[in-house]
Amino acid sequence: MDDDFNTPQALGALFDFGRALNRAAEQKAHDFARGARELWSLMATLGFEEPTQIRNVTPEISAQITALIRARAEARQGRDWKRADELRAELERLDVALKDTPSGTEWKWKGA
Numbered sequence: 732m733d734d735d736f737n738t739p740q741a742l743g744a745l746f747d748f749g750r751a752l753n754r755a756a757e758q759k760a761h762d763f764a765r766g767a768r769e770l771w772s773l774m775a776t777l778g779f780e781e782p783t784q785i786r787n788v789t790p791e792i793s794a795q796i797t798a799l800i801r802a803r804a805e806a807r808q809g810r811d812w813k814r815a816d817e818l819r820a821e822l823e824r825l826d827v828a829l830k831d832t833p834s835g836t837e838w839k840w841k842g843a
Contacts, residue, residue, distance in 0.1 A: 738777070745774060760795040764826045796827055800836050803829075 752766045771779075803818035822829060822838070830837045 741777060745770065745777075748773070760792045760825050763792055764824075768826065796822065796825065796838060799825075800829070800838060804836060 748766075748770055752763065752770060799818055799822055803815050803822070806812075806814040806818060819829060823841075826841045827838050828841045830839075
């Protein structure tokens with residue numbers, strides 16, 4: 732495997748991907764979630780394990796997720812179950828797992 736698999740170059744490409752992902756985090760939560768999944772898929776190829784939790788969520792992404800959760804809560808209060816289900820599906824596409832509790836809805840990244 733002399734030059735067939737250039738590990739330093741592969742790590743450099745992953746680093747560049749991570750930097751681009753951080754810039755994209757300011758755009759849309761869906762794009763960030765999709766990019767993060769892809770980055771971890773590529774890193775798994777090199778033997779890296781996915782972290783048990785994601786610690787750094789940009790304020791923009793957190794605000795988007797919080798807004799969707801609030802809209803879902805309002806739909807549920809208004810007994811608009813169809814809209815509430817649509818919002819839950821949107822959150823699932825973002826890899827967000829919801830847990831409804833008596834004190835409100837809690838969320839975390841799926842698999843975290």
